[in-house]
Amino acid sequence: MSPTRTLPLAATTCDDGCAAPGLSEAQAETVAVVLKALADPVRLRIWSRIAGADGQTCVCDLQDVGVSQPTVSHHLRKLREAGLIDCERRGTWVYYWAIPGALAPLDALRSGT
Amino acid sequence: MSPTRTLPLAATTCDDGCAAPGLSEAQAETVAVVLKALADPVRLRIWSRIAGADGQTCVCDLQDVGVSQPTVSHHLRKLREAGLIDCERRGTWVYYWAIPGALAPLDALRSGT
DNA sequence: TCTCCATATTGACAACCATCGATGCAGATG
DNA sequence: CATCTGCATCGATGGTTGTCAATATGGAGA
Numbered sequence: 001m002s003p004t005r006t007l008p009l010a011a012t013t014c015d016d017g018c019a020a021p022g023l024s025e026a027q028a029e030t031v032a033v034v035l036k037a038l039a040d041p042v043r044l045r046i047w048s049r050i051a052g053a054d055g056q057t058c059v060c061d062l063q064d065v066g067v068s069q070p071t072v073s074h075h076l077r078k079l080r081e082a083g084l085i086d087c088e089r090r091g092t093w094v095y096y097w098a099i100p101g102a103l104a105p106l107d108a109l110r111s112g113t
Numbered sequence: 114m115s116p117t118r119t120l121p122l123a124a125t126t127c128d129d130g131c132a133a134p135g136l137s138e139a140q141a142e143t144v145a146v147v148l149k150a151l152a153d154p155v156r157l158r159i160w161s162r163i164a165g166a167d168g169q170t171c172v173c174d175l176q177d178v179g180v181s182q183p184t185v186s187h188h189l190r191k192l193r194e195a196g197l198i199d200c201e202r203r204g205t206w207v208y209y210w211a212i213p214g215a216l217a218p219l220d221a222l223r224s225g226t
Numbered sequence: 227t228c229t230c231c232a233t234a235t236t237g238a239c240a241a242c243c244a245t246c247g248a249t250g251c252a253g254a255t256g
Numbered sequence: 257c258a259t260c261t262g263c264a265t266c267g268a269t270g271g272t273t274g275t276c277a278a279t280a281t282g283g284a285g286a
Contacts, residue, residue, distance in 0.1 A: 022161035025179070028154040035157075038222070039148035040274080041141040048135035048221075059233065066138070071275055073234055078273095092232055092283060103223075109151070109161075109216060153244080172263065184245055186264055191243095205253060205262060 023108060031105045037082030042067055043075045047098075050085055056095040136221060144218045150195030155180055156188045160211075163198055169208040 023031070038044055045065050050057045062072055076096065079085045084102045087094055136144070151157055158178050163170045175185055189209065192198045197215045200207055 022165055023158050025154065025158070028157040028161070032152055032154045032157055035148050035152035039145055039152040041138065041145045042274085044141040044145055044148075045136050045138070048141070052135055067274085068276055069233075070235080070277080074274075077234085089233085089283085094233060106219070106222070109219070155244085180244085181246055182263075183247080183265080187244075190264085202252085202263090207263060 027108060031108050033082055034084070034103065034105050037079055037084055040075070042071070043079060046072070046075055047079060047084060050079075050096050051098040053097075056088075056097045059094045059096065140221060144221050146195055147197070147216065147218050150192055150197055153188070155184070156192060159185070159188055160192060160197060163192075163209050164211040166210075169201075169210045172207050172209065175209075 038047060042065055046062055049062060059072070059076070062076075063069060065072065067075075076085070076087070080087065083099060085096050085098055087096045089095075151160060155178055159175055162175060172185070172189070175189075176182060178185065180188075189198070189200070193200065196212060198209050198211055200209045202208075
């Protein structure tokens, strides 16, 4: 209950003429999902190997990134939940590949809208 | 102390001929700094406004993103510590702008190397 | 069926993080 | 000098996350 103010007529804001709306809340949420999935050094290296591979990548080829086997599995699940990779089991081994266009949301960072 | 094994001759690994080195540990660390800074919906919206603005952006124009003023300040600090933005105080108000080329490390995601 | 191997899941724990209210600080203004 | 305002910092808190040891799962082979 503030008293009746009659004088907030002048400069309640700065005059930089800013009106840029930027990303919407929904857009930001979508992009953040991808960014969060990649925002870890270990996951980044795993992703770069899978995405940079010619075909598919066996999990057994990802065990030299410096963390334990369960941790690698944990990171693979995170990348899968973010829609960046998918996998298939063939016999004893499990193979992962990058989902095409999964990084498309990141284009929203490049400039407007 | 495992006993002398003489038979690990066959298939200890799969045969997908994978040899992709992917990002180095140092590279991953660098890229992850930028990704971590942007991997939050609120920071993303703040960044998109600052980076999308014509000139500089006054903090007072960033107070409508849905969090308290101290939280906005906290996010601005995170972005600054990550080298994405810089600021300057002019009189009563503080103005922020995007550091050119700050997103360059993200090019490492696009393909090889 | 019994064993072995590759991978996933579980449970626990320490570290980190986003958020807010309260407070501090620096210009501007009277 | 006193006060107001815009922004930053502090301290606390609940939630999330990366990590590992232990265990489960499921296919292959003896």
